[in-house]
Amino acid sequence: MKLAFQRGLLSARVSASVMGLGLVLAAGQTLALTPAGTDINNRATVTYEDAIGNSYSAQSNESTVTVAEVYFATLEEDGEKFGAPGETVYFPHTLKNTGNAQDTYTLGAVDDDTPADSYTVYRDENGNGVPDAGESPVTSVTLNADESVELIVAVPVPASKVAGDEINATLTAETPNGVVDDLTSANGRDTLEGTNNDRVTVTTDAVLQLSKSAVVTGNTITYTLQVKNNGGRAAENVDIFDPIPANATFAEIVSVNGLLASSGDQWLNSTGDLANLPHGYSNPGDGDLADVTEPPGEDLNGNGATGETVKGINFRDALMGVNTTVTVVYKVSFSGTLPSGTTIRNTFAAEGDLDGDGNTDDPSTSNTTTTTIQPIYAVDATDTGDGDDDDGLNDVALQNQASSGATVAFANIVANNGNGSDVFDLTIDNDAGESYDDINGIGVVPPGAQAFPAGTLFTFWNETNNTQLTDTNGNGVPDTGTLASGAVRRITVRAKLPAGLSPQGPFVATMLATSFGDNTISDDKLEVLNEIIAPAVDLANSHSADLIDGNTDADAFNAAAPTDFRSVAVGGVATFPLFVANNSGNPQSFTLGANLPEGWSVVFREVGIDTDDGSGGPADGIVDNTANEDNVVTATPNLPAGAVYHYEAEVQVSATVSEALSNFTGTVTSSGLNGVDANGDSDGDYPVRFTVATPDGSISDQKLDAVDVIANRNVSVTPDGSGQVQPGGNIDYNHVIANSGNTTEDLAITGENSLAGDGWSSNTQLFVNGTGWVELSNLATGPVSLRKPNGEFITVEVDNSGADTVVTLEPGQRLDVQVTVFAPSNAPAGTVDTYTLTAGNANVSDTGTDTTEVVIGQVRLDKQAAIDTACDCAGGTWPAIDDAGFAAVQSNPVAPGECVVWQLTATNEGATPANEVVITDEQTEFTSNLVANEAVIASGGTAPADTSSLPVVEWAIGTLVPGNSATAQFCVEVN
Incomplete structure (x- = not known):
């Protein structure tokens, strides 16, 4: 195991000033823009009492603005x-x-x-x-x-x-x-x-051209200062001064070119001139550094202040001739404890007598360099010590044997030993271990090592060896993905062996993990295979002689003919018996897998191991498996040669009806297999492919079964609604008609008022794309584009040729429905009508109800939004109440940094006063800086806004007489 370590803490670039969006931020603040396309939705509430003290509340409509894509x-x-x-x-x-x-x-x-x-x-x-x-x-x-x-x-x-x-x-x-x-x-x-x-x-005088660069190594910054006289005459007494930047300390002068002590050139400090230039002069104390005063308005050392006297280096060129250049290279260091993201900014300056009049001219400044604290980069690659490789962490991932043509899996560990997130590129050198660099003396290349056979293909996979690692950092090399500091990722190196070869081992390759943050940082380890043999595996639904003979593919895969099937309901479990025969001639473990429809899952449960030849049937030679039977497994044990592993696959069918249709006719994405009629009942069944493979994928088999999902008819009408209405008034209710089953349904949509005989009536509507709300009987027969609850549109078949409107909904489809209930003008207070909305057919149906009560004092709350691009409301300028820019749903988007003015209007539509009227709203997500205006009462007077409980804002209106209204506004800034 080799531990590579380097203190690579900084990255360098030319500085840009901290910039903020003019309308949003002051300079130096961080801008967090709300994502474009975000909907900012808001709803308000009004509470009130009638004349005899009954309490009521009503919600406003939902008002929406959408965040724009902005460019600055x-x-x-x-x-x-x-x-x-x-x-x-x-x-x-x-x-x-x-x-x-x-x-x-x-x-x-x-x-x-x-x-x-x-x-x-x-x-x-x-x-x-x-x-x-x-x-x-x-x-x-x-x-x-x-x-x-x-x-x-x-x-x-x-x-x-x-x-x-x-x-x-x-x-x-x-x-x-x-x-x-x-x-x-x-x-x-x-x-x-x-x-x-x-x-x-x-000018024909001296012209000083200044250039500065910064190079970072570990916790050291090397600055290169270059001053060139591009003018028409020599410059005299040119002082080159560079303050030590904030967050850093002077380390050493690396080199000075273009200055000579014999020419009167000097190193200057706070106490006087040194006689000699400091070639090799290192680590001076603060007292040896010059006191440098920054030019007015200049922040040379990057600490945020200008015109200060600070410590720095100072060289003087007594006479800088035309086309001559002075270069100073020096180093500063910084503490490794500086927070990541800390910036070190630095600018140097030079001044001198440029025109020969004996006076020092105005200084020139260089470009500004900015260095930013970055992570330490360090990586450790080793083996896992698992499986055959059971001799500890020794940089050798070992597999004893594998079949010719098989894929060998080597388990590896890559650890991020740096102090920040990093990505590690993964490469393999099939070199018999010659490039292995064992700096710690713990890894040994086995004697007689040779490269893997020509044609061996190496790839990188995840720990479970079922997902190939790809390039996540854009350099074309597979990698670990991002690992946080201290994180460890187990990976698998696959070696796909060529078929038909069995050369003498051991076979050795060198794996290298290289830091993407610093590609000079890497660590390597060895992948070792001792022996190559011939492979085979078979998978079937039953134990048979064909399964274990090694020459016949039992239950051979046929995409059009599943071997077995199960019929289950939506959300049910289909259980399949499965048998794996290890015909490879050597002990082998196989990973168990399945290609399932979207939303489905599978659990594999162990039954037992048959170690005999199968002549006595499935029970012959079953190993005692009492301790493991019914355990959930993802792979077989390390099966002896010729053994058969018996397990069951419990396939969980999705409870989402759109993922468990009774008549499946599509394609399963995970396998690319089409629907099949496994049981001959004339509807489509879901294909389920079961797989077994060695961890490296070199030996594998597959078989096909199917699941017939039982029809589940389910239609819903939601939600139930309730509200108040004055005599002769009307109220809107919104519903969703949904096909929640797994069958296509032709639904008759009807509605009925319980008090229809007393003059109550209703209007049931669907929202047609490009038209708006249309009453059911006015819908055209044929395909119609109707709105879903989320605002999107779907095309459905409508049949208006009969007594009722019939709409065809596929599984999972939903429709937005609006019902308007009308009360007769002679309806007495307290009367309650129940409107019933029904969607169904002879097989399935559901209803939703809207309960409407007649009240004499009724308050409605309307909500709208306007966009204030300049955020004038914060300065006290509000849009007029009747401004045309207000709308319930804004068609124009709002940009981050602009403001939304929400307007709430409570109106007493009843015949008696509404008392204790209170309007309540709340600041929405993605907004800030709430400013509320006082509410204006139409008949006169105002009501102050109460923002003491932000994000809640309230207006206590008091009493609203019939026909009177109160309008409140509040303003928020979009983040």
Whole structure:
């Protein structure tokens, strides 16, 4: 066992400023966007009393808004540099997708004075602020939500330019889906969104070009600072200063190139100049570091403050000639206890006398580097010590023998010994163990080892050897999937042997697990097979001579002719007897499996083991199995050669009727097998394929049985409803008619009022796609697209040729139904009508009832929603009560960061006052920042909102006289 370990804690890139969505967040906050397409549903309640103190409550309709897919991005920042004639000046920028969906941005850069002149835009892969070899020009980039990219605009300065000339270039980033926010538009020169301005001022003085890169190794960051004089004259007394970044400490100077002590160049510190440059100078104390004052407005050490005096390194180049370069490489270190995700930002600066007037000119700053704490990467791969490999964890997964053409299964363990989640790529080298690197001396390549036979195919599977491991990290190599820190995954290495070969073993291959986070971190182990023999297995429903002779396939698989069948009800259990014969010539264990219809499951129970030749029938030679009989099993024991294992398969039929039809005519997804008529009753039965295989899959057999699901007719009408209505008024009830059985049903839909003779009536409707609610008798005969309760539509057959409307529903189909009950104007208070909605036929039916009581004082509550894109309600500006933007179901989506104004209107539709009226609502999921307005009573007066029990909000309206209404509004921001 080799334990590989490396403290790879950091990743480095060029920094982008923390960006937030303008309407939603202040800079630095984290944006959590509600997923696009989310429905935000809300319902309110009104309670009241009648004149004699009876209490009532009523719910509003459900009002809905849907969250939109939003696109936002940010671009920063304006740049300003000096440039010499003939020089190319590079400007770094950051583009970030701050929306909630992937987006593509078109990039370009043009000369502001001559738009026909375009400039090259590069993708800065290593974040050093200048294009490097291999970094290609880009004209567009595609970014996922919250992803950013570093860009470089290369602006060449024509040799014909003279001192004082200016070149203004504009970088553009555009998307057809939205606006790219220019983060520097408020304070920079460029005020247009989606653009950054870069300005080059031509000079013949010295021009300092600064570039910085960061490379992370373990808990050490190596910074490379480069200062080049691209100008037309030498720069004098150039100070190069870099503060030690926050969360880090100075480690050592690695190298200094371009400075010479003999030329007067110096290392500066807080107490004075050192006589010699510090080549090899390491680990100085804080007192040896220079006191560096950041330029105004600059945060060089990344601690969030600007213009501070901080500790850092400081070099002085007494005379930096034209086209000369100074490079400083130094290291900082940080504690390994820093939280993952901690950022270390750093920018360096340089200043000097650039024009020879004896005065120090304004400093120039480099690009900013950002390093982020990442996990430690470490992996341990070993054997399990299970099965034949029973000699402990020794890096050797051992199988004693396998049949020619078989698949050998080697059990392995991969452990993530790092401090963060990681994925481990898995590879095999069929090399007789030559590449095995046993650094701990615990693994031994067996004597005489040779590679597995040519044609052996190695693959990786899960612990139970039934699901192949795939590539989850996109590099084309199978892997373990993501393992958390400290997690262990057992995997299986399959070696599919070529048929017809039996060379002398042992056979050895080397398995390697490599960290995806750091591909220099890996560990290896050995897969060893001692012997190859010839294989066979047979599976049948009964014990017979054919089963054990090794030459005849008992109960041979035939996709159109199941061997056995069972008839069971929906949710029932079908039990099949099964026998496995080990005809491989050596002890072998077989995994038991089944390909079942969706929603079905199976349990295998052990019966016993027959170790005889079968001449005496199924009971002959059965091993005493008292202790194990009826145990749930997933595999056979390690069966001796010639043994027969007897077990039963208890197939649990799904209780979901759409997964257990009485007439199955489709295809079983898990097996690709079509429905069959196993018992000749003219309806389709479900095929069930049983399988046995060695753990590595090399030896296997299959057989086919079937299940005939007994018809279960079941129709439901739900829910029952109740409500109040005033004399002469009406009320709506919603129902769902569902075919909950496993048979197709032609359902007659009828409705009847218990007080129809006293003037009560009703209207029963289905929702037709593109039309709306349609009364039953007005539905067209033929296929009609009707709405389901979830808002989707299904096409069903409607027959309106007879006295009743008949609708054909397939198993599992549901219909949205609306019933409107009308009360006569002379109905006395307290009268109760019961409307009965029936759906059924001669074989099956169900009813739902709506109970309606006449009240003299009736309050209805209506709920609607409007979208406030600017969230003006938070500032006190509310939409008018009669605003046309309100709707029960909003057709326009709402974007994260926008607001929803919910409007609740309680109306007394009765003939007497309603007392103690209270409107109650609650802030919904996916929203925040509730602001409530006072309720307005139509006849005059207001009622304050009570938000003391958030998320509940209430308005105590008091008394509403007949015909009067009260309207309340509250506003929430969509997350």
